[in-house]
Amino acid sequence: MKWTAANGPRRAGAAVLGLALTAGAANADEINPAVIYDLGGKFDRSFNQASHTGAERFREETGIAYRDFELQSDAQREQALRRFAEQGHNPVIVTGFAYGSAMEEIAPDFPDTNFVIIDMVVDLPNVRSVVFNEHEGSYLVGVLGAMASETGTLGFVGGMDIPLIRKFACGYVQGVMATNPDATVLQNMTGTTGAAWNDPVRGGELARAQIDQGADVIYHAAGGTGVGVLQAAADADVYGIGVDSNQNYMHPGNVLTSMLKRVDVAVYDAMMDVKEGEWTTGVVVLGLAEDGVGWALDEHNEDLITAEMREAVEEAERRIIAGEIEVHDYTTDGTCPVQ
């Protein structure tokens, strides 16, 4: 370690402040949660908003306030994480794969603080990593999309081009192909930087381009960019499929369904576990069986989902949980068996 010299005095300082530190450690069981969202912002009506919803639910049920922070740029990740940890927040929850390296930096410096990272695995003793089986949920909306499509052409608009988003795409395509082997799925990514999560104009253009090529069902996994995708789908009177949060309400009649990723549950559970003293660390995988992913049915789309579609998707759900259908996970080997 290059900065041992700098660490020396701090260690000494820590020894002197031993008393204060034990007081701090006692606080570790105390609940004082903080959430840091990713670049899309907490009102992206999608991934980050799901985290926000979970935190809000905790606040309403327990009356315990929480702090949160919205990033303005990538450079703030470490800063924000360190600041919340220094202020004694517990647990500190970050939402997004991009926090991986920041978490590896910061978490060892605050061994008494409980950290949660969503969508990424960080193997440290005080970190809980929550990952989702998005490919399973995407498979289900793929089944629904393929049955709703009249043209046999479907679309997918991703946010930033990363393996996680390819995982959504791959699960979706598998669901489509299992239902209609002759279908084609057009796939587009919005960009290669964090800005791709928040560019609805570009998302709308991508969706329009796919609609022009015959797509009549478009699934997005693009955070705030997806607002533009769903808008374009509604403008052209075709179906969009929402992601992460339930987005059916955004354009009733034109949002076929939403792939639910229960980030809100992950956030809520983490806060609750600390409060109840049931905190655990390690990797938590939330899939269909754990109700961590799923598809949304509510008053806004019940007319769009026929009994036949419902049957098919519930059948697929049952078979995935039973292990009869193995949905391939793109992130395991970086390839997708179907295109």
Add this chain to the structure above:
Amino acid sequence: MDLATALAIAESSMRLAAPLLLACLAGLYSERAGIFDIGLEGKMLGAAFGAGAVAAVTGSAWIGLAAGMAVSTVLALIHGLASITFRGNQIISGVAINFLASGLTALIGQNWFGMGGQTPQLFGDQRFLAVELPLAGALRDVPVIGFLYSDFLSGFTVLVYVALLAVPLTWWVLFRTRFGLRLRAVGENPGAVDTAGISVVRLRYQAVIITGLLCGIAGAYLATGMAAGFIRDMTAGKGFIALAALIFAKWRPWPALWACLLFGFLEAIGIRYQGVTIPNVGTVPVQLMQALPYILTVVILAGFVGRAIPPRAGGKPYVKER
């Protein structure tokens, strides 16, 4: 490539070019009058916020448009005050406008709607929707003209037509009116204009106000035409691309149209042709297609633009001799 694909790309180019064109023409008025304007981006952003917010509150896209133009004009006047009245550095003032707009829109938006700097989603009349041009249905079966008019030219939002009409209008104003002659003169040799007994300050203020109005339309188009609401930093560099187009067009209205259409076309291509498979080559990486517009921009600006000479008095505050 079949006709339908070509048509779709042409339409996409047009949609993407419209805000660039409006901002580019806005910059043209200002820079022709000798006021460099690097703050096009900020003015568009301010206007997009104004339009998105007011359209959401009042329920009318037109009132939103007016609000957007008002916000943009206020920002333009701040730029004018700094660079004309107080003779400050025009580049610094422009950069300040960009920062101001980026920060203020998010702040006010958060306070107003509590949605993290966004405005509520817009529906129906709160947006500018696609309009059918008159006679589009009747002319559809006429060969060539029907295709160009009914299939291509019809079906954009009204602000796209405003952008297109602004080109001949700008040409006419600049080169066929007395005001235009004076405007060009004040950018080349303000001393001569002053000697002729015409107020340099007044002319330059008129120019920045026109800039503000046009940027306002561009911003309103982003928030209420293309998207459905304002989102933080939604201009995403369009103001700077418009500046590049302005230089590429050598500060002339008709070339500005072609330059903006070219940039719109490049972006449309970048959006559409990612992940396509080219025979014998394999799949084109997404990254390459997305970098393509920028690569071509550099190539075009470096290789084909020739010498671009800005208005001679551009960037210099005018000091009357004492």
